[in-house]
Amino acid sequence: MNKITLHKGKEKAAWQLHPWIFSGAIKNVDGTPANGAIVKVFNIDKEFIAYGVYNAHSRVAVRLLEWNQQHPVDDGWWRSRVQRAIQLRTHLLTDQNNTVRLIFAEADFLPGLIVDKYGDFLSVQIHSSGIETVKTIIVEELVQLLQPKGIYERSDLNARQHEGLSDTNGLLYGEMPSEFVEVIENGIRYQINIVEGQKSGFYCDQRDNRSLTAQYVKDKRVLDCFCYSGGFTLNAFKAGASSVVSVDSSALAIETLNKNIVLNGFDTTMLTAIQADVNKYLRQLREEEEKFDVIILDPPKYAPSRSALDKAARAYKDLNRRALLLLESGGLLATFSCSGAMDIDTFKQVVAWAALDAGKEIQFIRQFNQPEDHPIRASFPEGEYLKGLLVRVV
Numbered sequence: 001m002n003k004i005t006l007h008k009g010k011e012k013a014a015w016q017l018h019p020w021i022f023s024g025a026i027k028n029v030d031g032t033p034a035n036g037a038i039v040k041v042f043n044i045d046k047e048f049i050a051y052g053v054y055n056a057h058s059r060v061a062v063r064l065l066e067w068n069q070q071h072p073v074d075d076g077w078w079r080s081r082v083q084r085a086i087q088l089r090t091h092l093l094t095d096q097n098n099t100v101r102l103i104f105a106e107a108d109f110l111p112g113l114i115v116d117k118y119g120d121f122l123s124v125q126i127h128s129s130g131i132e133t134v135k136t137i138i139v140e141e142l143v144q145l146l147q148p149k150g151i152y153e154r155s156d157l158n159a160r161q162h163e164g165l166s167d168t169n170g171l172l173y174g175e176m177p178s179e180f181v182e183v184i185e186n187g188i189r190y191q192i193n194i195v196e197g198q199k200s201g202f203y204c205d206q207r208d209n210r211s212l213t214a215q216y217v218k219d220k221r222v223l224d225c226f227c228y229s230g231g232f233t234l235n236a237f238k239a240g241a242s243s244v245v246s247v248d249s250s251a252l253a254i255e256t257l258n259k260n261i262v263l264n265g266f267d268t269t270m271l272t273a274i275q276a277d278v279n280k281y282l283r284q285l286r287e288e289e290e291k292f293d294v295i296i297l298d299p300p301k302y303a304p305s306r307s308a309l310d311k312a313a314r315a316y317k318d319l320n321r322r323a324l325l326l327l328e329s330g331g332l333l334a335t336f337s338c339s340g341a342m343d344i345d346t347f348k349q350v351v352a353w354a355a356l357d358a359g360k361e362i363q364f365i366r367q368f369n370q371p372e373d374h375p376i377r378a379s380f381p382e383g384e385y386l387k388g389l390l391v392r393v394v
Helices: 075-087 129-133 135-146 158-162 204-214 231-238 251-263 278-287 306-324 344-358
Strands: 002-006 020-022 026-030 038-042 048-054 060-066 099-104 113-118 121-126 150-155 168-174 181-185 188-192 221-225 243-248 271-275 292-297 327-337 362-369 387-393
Touching: 002 048, 038 060, 048 129, 075 099, 075 135, 099 181, 099 204, 113 135, 121 135, 129 135, 135 150, 135 168, 181 204, 188 231, 188 251, 204 231, 204 327, 204 362, 204 387, 221 231, 221 278, 231 243, 231 251, 243 251, 243 278, 251 271, 278 306, 292 306, 306 327, 306 344, 327 362, 344 362, 344 387
Parallel strands: 002 038, 121 150, 221 243, 221 292, 243 271, 292 327
Antiparallel strands: 002 026, 020 060, 038 048, 048 060, 099 113, 113 121, 150 168, 181 188, 327 387, 362 387
C-alpha cells in the first residue's frame, strides 16, 4: 500500500480525527497512488495516523477514513460504514415520514457520498474519487439493505471538478423514477422530481424547521420566499395559516408547489403562487405597502466559500432588510442560511444590521439547525452548514 508522510507539525488535526489533509501538509508520497486509491498516512516519525483516500487533483489530497491500523479499508469496511449510517436513521422512517438523508458524507465517515431516500427511491451524489472507485460496492449494499425501486445518481457538482471527475447523471439500479415521485414528510404529501434534483427544491434538511415555523402561523398571513416545491407553504396551511403568498424564480418549483397544494387537499384560493425574482418582488411589495404577519426566507447558498463571505453577507443583509420592512410590530421573520462559511454568530450580526437599516427593533426568539439525519461530527465542524433564526419585530 502506498504511504503518505506529513511535514513535521502538520499532523495535529489528523490526530484529532479531522478527515482532511491538504496537499501542502504532505512531505512525501511513497509510490504512485492512483486517484481514489487507499493510502497509509504517517507523521514525520513514521508513526501510523490513519488510512485515507488519495487524490493528486484535489486541494484536499487525502480524505481520512479509519484511524485504527487493525481495520484496513477493504470492501467489508465500506459496507459496514453504509450499514451503520442507515442503522442510525431507521427510527426516522415512519408512516408520517418516508424521506430522509441516509448518508451524510464526512459525518458518516464516507467523505464525498450523499444518499437521500425519497419514498421507494434513492438519490445518490458522489463528490470524491474515493467513493467513485467503490461506487459499485456502495450501490450493492444499498440494494441489499433497502431494496429500493430504483437508485438514481445526480453527481453534477463543482466539487467533482476539483477531484478530476466529470459530471455523471443516470440510473444506477432498478427502475427510472417517474417525473414526479410522491413522498411524505411531517404527514404532508409531496410530489418531487428526483431526476431534476435540486431544481425541484425539496430539501429534507428543513424537515424539523418547517414544522417548528408552522407553530407560529395559525390565522396569520404568510409570505414564503424561495418557496421551491412548497415545504414551508404546505406546513403553514396544515397549521392553519389564513393565506400564503409563495415566491420562487423557478417555473418548475411553482408548478410542483401547485401540484402539492392539490395533492394535500388544501384550498387553492388561499395560495398566491408567484414566479419572480425574490428581491425584486420584495421591493414591489414594499412599494405596494403590503404587510405580512410571518415571512420565511430560505435562499440558496450565497457563500460557497469563505472568500465569498463578504459579498454574501451584503446579500443576506439586503434580503433580510427588505423582508423586515414588510413586518409590523409583533411580526415574525424565519430566516435561514445554508452557507457553511457563515456561522450563526455572523448570521445574527448580519440580521441585526438589516434590522438597523430597516429601522426595526428585533428580538431573536429561536435558533434553527439542521436535523439529526444531517449530524455534525465533533472532529469535522465544517459539516455544520444550515442555520436559521426566528426574529420578532418589537
